[in-house]
Structure formats: C-alpha cells, structure tokens
Amino acid sequence: MIERSHHDRGGLPGGKVERSEHDYAEWERRVDALMMLLSGVKGGRKLMTVDELRKNIEAIGPEAYDRMSYYERWITSITQTMIQRGVITTDELGRKMEQIRARPGDPCRK
Amino acid sequence: MPQVANRPQYPTDHPSVPVRFAVGDRVRVRKTYPLGHIRTPYYIRGHAGVVERLCGNYPVPEELAQMRSGLPAQPLYRVRFLQREVWPDYAGRAEDVVEIEIFQHWLEPLSA
Numbered sequence: 001m002i003e004r005s006h007h008d009r010g011g012l013p014g015g016k017v018e019r020s021e022h023d024y025a026e027w028e029r030r031v032d033a034l035m036m037l038l039s040g041v042k043g044g045r046k047l048m049t050v051d052e053l054r055k056n057i058e059a060i061g062p063e064a065y066d067r068m069s070y071y072e073r074w075i076t077s078i079t080q081t082m083i084q085r086g087v088i089t090t091d092e093l094g095r096k097m098e099q100i101r102a103r104p105g106d107p108c109r110k
Numbered sequence: 111m112p113q114v115a116n117r118p119q120y121p122t123d124h125p126s127v128p129v130r131f132a133v134g135d136r137v138r139v140r141k142t143y144p145l146g147h148i149r150t151p152y153y154i155r156g157h158a159g160v161v162e163r164l165c166g167n168y169p170v171p172e173e174l175a176q177m178r179s180g181l182p183a184q185p186l187y188r189v190r191f192l193q194r195e196v197w198p199d200y201a202g203r204a205e206d207v208v209e210i211e212i213f214q215h216w217l218e219p220l221s222a
Contacts, residue, residue: 003143004152011153011197051174055147085177 006062028071035078048081056080124183126167127214135161136220137189139212147175150216158220159191162209170213185214 024032035053040046056077060068068076082088131137141156149171164187169180193206200206 001143002145005148008148008152010151049174049177051147051171051180052177054171055175058147 005058006065007058024071031071031075031078035074038078038082047085047087048078052081052084053077056084124167124169125181126183126185129164129167129185130214131161131164131185131187131217131219133161133163137161137187137217138220139189140216140218146172148172150212151210154191154196154210154212157191157196159189159210162188162190165211168213170215186211187214187217189217 035050036042037044038047039050039053053074054077057065057073059080060073060076064076065073079088079093083090083093136158137160138158139150139155143152143155164185166186167183168186169183171180173180188209189212190207190209192204193202193208194200194204196208
C-alpha cells in the first residue's frame with residue numbers, strides 16, 4: 001500500500017525556490033486554455049473536473065513526475081482524462097500523433 | 111477575498127451534510143492513508159487544531175476525481191495548527207501557526 005503519494009511533499013526537503021518570473025511558451029498557454037474550455041468554466045460542455053486533472057497528475061510515475069514541467073504534467077493528465085472519459089480513444093490519439101510526426105519540418109518528426 | 115481574473119468562482123450552496131463544527135472547536139485530523147485523490151496533506155493527519163472558519167460546502171474532491179458528483183457536499187473548514195506541534199524540530203516562534211483547508215469528513219471532535 002502506498003501511504004504517501006509522490007506529490008504530497010509537505011515537510012520534505014524541496015531544494016531552492018526559483019523566485020524569478022518567466023514567460024509561458026505558446027503551447028503552455030494553449031494547455032491552460034484547453035483546461036479552461038474542457039472544465040466548462042467558459043460555458044459549454046463540462047468534459048472534466050479540476051479534481052480529475054489533479055488525480056491524473058498524481059498518477060504519473062515518480063520519475064516522470066519529477067522530469068516533467070508543470071504544463072507537461074497538465075497535458076499528460078488532460079489526455080489521460082479524455083481517454084478515461086471516452087472523449088478520445090487511444091487509437092485515435094496514436095494515429096493523430098503519427099500523422100503529425102509525418103508532417104515535413106515538424107520538430108517532433110522521428 | 112481577492113479575485114483572480116479569468117479564474118472560475120465556485121458556488122458554495124450545494125446540498126450538504128449537516129455542519130458539525132463551529133469556529134473555535136478543537137478537532138483532530140483523521141490518521142488514515144487510503145488510496146485515491148486526497149486533499150488532506152499527509153503531514154497533518156493525526157494532528158489536533160482549532161476551527162478558524164467555515165469556508166462553505168463543497169462537493170467532495172475524492173469523488174469528483176472519479177467522475178462522480180461528490181454530493182452531498184461536505185463542509186470545508188480552515189483549521190489552525192501550531193507549527194511547533196506539527197514539526198518536532200520547529201525553530202520559529204512558539205505562537206506560529208499553519209492553516210489548512212480540510213473537509214469535515216476528515217475531522218473528528220476533540221474536547222478542549
């Protein structure tokens with residue numbers, strides 16, 4: 001049984017606090033906007049809750065959790081939630097990712 | 111309360127279980143470690159504090175995280191703890207406190 005989840009860090013050494021502000025990349029702004037739209041706060045359909053966002057962030061394995069940036073955790077969680085809710089399927093996601101990787105000049109192309 | 115632009119404001123008038131605690135009541139946080147999405151920090155479980163305010167009634171996040179309604183709602187309290195009681199090696203002032211928002215179902219009454 002897991003007594004203490006990896007994210008639940010209150011009281012543990014946390015290292016240095018980075019106090020400087022930074023600009024968000026365009027994709028980070030989009031992830032934030034996506035969450036606002038999916039959670040229905042701008043009206044329209046409510047396709048997920050902030051609690052599901054948190055649950056699926058907490059479900060990321062400890063190593064990946066530490067490696068990912070804030071919005072990388074968000075998009076991982078949003079994607080997981082959309083699959084769990086049946087808004088998208090794993091197969092649709094996989095095919096779309098293949099399609100995008102095949103675009104000429106795409107930095108994700110392998 | 112300061113409002114952050116473009117962030118959602120949550121209603122607090124959900125059908126709720128009865129409010130059990132009043133401001134000033136002494137309470138203890140339940141010391142239990144279930145699986146799931148839990149908003150009660152690990153480090154505060156088992157500690158005693160005092161109810162500072164009732165924040166409202168909110169659907170239960172543990173249930174909302176699993177695609178359920180979270181109703182009936184549970185009262186959410188801001189509970190005040192003495193830092194020196196939470197951290198054995200606390201080096202700050204004796205009267206320093208930490209305040210944490212905790213749902214009613216995580217709290218037990220404690221006689222003064």
